[in-house]
Amino acid sequence: MGDFFAAALAFPTVVLSIPLVVVVLFWLLAAFGVDLDGGVELAYGLGGVPTSVVVSLLVPVAWFACLAGTTLVDGFDIAILAGSLAVGYLVARLAVIPLRHLYPTVESASRNDFVGKVCVIRTGTVTASFGQAEVTADDGSSAIVQVRQAGQDPLTAGVTALIFDYDQDGEFFWVAPIPTYPLGEH
Structure with missing residues (x-):
C-alpha cells in the first residue's frame, strides 16, 4: 500500500x-x-x-x-x-x-414565443400606453409582461386576452380581448 x-x-x-x-x-x-x-x-x-x-x-x-x-x-x-x-x-x-x-440542449425562450398565447391581465386596465399581463411559457414558467391594446375594449384585471404581436421598439405586446359566448351560442 x-x-x-x-x-x-x-x-x-x-x-x-x-x-x-x-x-x-x-x-x-x-x-x-x-x-x-x-x-x-x-x-x-x-x-x-x-x-x-x-x-x-x-x-x-x-x-x-x-x-x-x-x-x-x-x-x-x-x-x-x-x-x-x-x-x-x-x-x-x-x-x-x-x-x-x-442532456438535450434547451433553446432559450424568446419574446416572440409569447405571440399567439393567451394571457391574463394583471393591471386595473390596459390602454394604448399602459398595462401588464401574466403569460405562461411552453416550459410552464410564467412571466409578467408589458401589454398594450389599440382599441377601447374593457381589459381589466383577471380578463383573458390574446397576445397577437410584439413591438420591439416599445418592448411590449399587443393584446386583444378573447370573446366569450354563453353556452350554446356561437
Whole structure:
C-alpha cells in the first residue's frame, strides 16, 4: 500500500492527484445537495454535457493512466503525463457521445414565443400606453409582461386576452380581448 501512495504522490502522478481530490470533493458536496456546476461549455468534442461530468471522466482516467505509466516505465515523466492526459481526453470524448442524449440542449425562450398565447391581465386596465399581463411559457414558467391594446375594449384585471404581436421598439405586446359566448351560442 505504501508503494501505491508513493507512486500517487510522486511526479508526474501528483499533478493529476490534486485534480482527482477536487473531483472527489465536488461529488461529495453534490451528494449533499450543493450545486457547484458552473455551466461552462467545453469545446474540442467535449461539449453537450455538464462540465462536471466531462472533468469527472477525464481526470480519473488520466490519473489512472499516469499512475500505471509511471509504475510500468521508468523515466519519461513528461511524456507519461502528456500521454495520460491524451488518454483521459480520448476516453472522455468517447464517453460524451452517448451522454449528450441525456442532456438535450434547451433553446432559450424568446419574446416572440409569447405571440399567439393567451394571457391574463394583471393591471386595473390596459390602454394604448399602459398595462401588464401574466403569460405562461411552453416550459410552464410564467412571466409578467408589458401589454398594450389599440382599441377601447374593457381589459381589466383577471380578463383573458390574446397576445397577437410584439413591438420591439416599445418592448411590449399587443393584446386583444378573447370573446366569450354563453353556452350554446356561437
